[in-house]
Amino acid sequence: MSKAIEIETDGKVVSISNPDKVYFPTRGETKLDLVRYYQAVAEPILRTMGARPVLLERYPDGAGGKSWFQKRVPKSVPDWLRTTTVETPNGTTSDALVAADLAHILWAVNLGCLGFHVWPTHAGAAEASTAPVVYDAAGNPLPPTGVTDELRIDLDPSPGITFDDLREAAVRTRNLFSELGIDARVKTSGSRGLHIYVLLEPRWDGYQVRAASIALARELERRHPDLLTASWWKEERGRRVFIDYNQNAPHRTVFGAWCVRPKVGGQVSTPVSWDDLGAIVPDELTLSTVPARVEKLGDPWADRTPQSIDPLLEMSQRDMDAGLMDAPWPPVYPKMPNEPPRVQPSKARKA
Template sequence: MTPITEVAGRRVALSNLEKVIHPATGTTKGEIVHYYATTADAILPHLRSRPVSFLRYPDGPDGQLFFTKNPPPGTPDWVRTAPVPRSEDPKARQVVIDDLASLVWAANLVVEFHTPQWRAEQPAVADRMVFDLDPGAPASVPDCCEVALWLRERLERDGLTAYAKTSGSKGLHLVVPLKPAPSERVSAYAKSLAVEGEAAMPQLVLHRMARALRPGKVFVDHSQNAAAKTTATPYTLRARQEPTVSAPVTWEEVEEGSANGAGLVFRLSDIAPRLERYGDLLAPVADHAGAGSLP
């Protein structure tokens, strides 16, 4: 029998809480649900009003992984959905995680959260811009840090403020709060900076996705600004052997990572102490403090 718990006045079914999801650390599904429940104040502002896509990994990272944009079967009627028309399905809808009960319900499915750069009420109008810095071995996180610092300075010249987070995988994400602008325009600007970065640091930076060009370079992936694309949400767990998190980092940490080669890797258990110390380092992205206009 599936246990039912009450969360913020909603009845949420929780199942298999003792099941080990991350084998390297023995992290259970119950610990994952607890992580999201206790991190809700930080993650919900980054999920709220955005259609969410799920990467589900109910049997852990070695099991089947499946990416879904459609509301999963059995989605409770109290979980909000929003219309997100797609060419193949003009009546498509997606889940929007607006509250604690919806977050705990989704956590029970064992998911990564991925969100677009726009809100449900303004499809394809971006209020943030992202750069996914993805290293091709032997390039690694310190190389990503070096590129991130260049991008931060370059964005500042255009009056834009960048914030950094780990991808939770092997790279870094830069997130820039924007005054709303069409996704096409944001994409074009982001691509122009990636091209500029490659011209400035040709030994290190790559703006094209071609696999053959990737070894030893940092691919500045600008494509996630396209309206149809999504990025790992701040504070989401990732489907890795260890329960790594896409965690906001300070620019001092990025500078240290560039200088001494320190890896920026944060796990589920690291986040509560970081929130206590720093608060949400990406709060200005969620509340649009200091949002800039594209040049």
């Protein structure tokens, strides 16, 4: 193994052990190459991820090796490392890493982090929250989410869906946002999907943001039923793009913008402009190509401004007044008020 090196950044010294260790076997990029990538995109990544808690996806032997998700930071850490308390849906707490600056990102890279999954809140948001307490169907209080300042839509391709289909779905989604006066931006997922993000005014909690995303998904399905679906159950989706509103369920994380995926090719979840969406090839957006792209084109999300989801919340209220129920929650969440039965439709029919 190669000798450790020290990198000075943000007034701190980060030790990088085994810098020549291959992390991405397709082209042979190393741990040090990953460090250099994050140094190259430090400004845009901290613009989107800075001061947010992150869940670490660790691959100490590189992409394709053993892995695990780590929400809690290890006990032995530098005295400058910033953490914050986060909660799971059942109220379990843990100390999560805060992406406070580039030094914190590089510290995680040294641990073999090949993926940052980012909270839609800033550190300390739960403690500062003044939102009313939310209760589950059994009357138990749920963990507060704090101010949630990003709405995130995952366009999830069903079998048979092409990337051209995804592009069309993203444009249809953007058109609805634009009609409502909401500025939305797009990025590749680093895998098969596309993510659409809206930076929000600091006015709503996670439950409200999820309600807004459900209203968006249902309206998109009403307008484009052959292309888009809000159906949680896979057996009901058919050959359509699923608008995954549950990425906005409180205490959920989404793979971060500008972050390198734990794939052997080192693909990056890359923000792109709407004008460029038709020309990109996602697998070509890697840690080896994205820095030059940023240098040439800049950050397409640099001018984002906080948006209002009032139009979507009004749409949600109209759906509730019309007799619609809440959409299904992921199985790790407690049963929620006004939620339909958590059983596959085919099994419910047999019962």
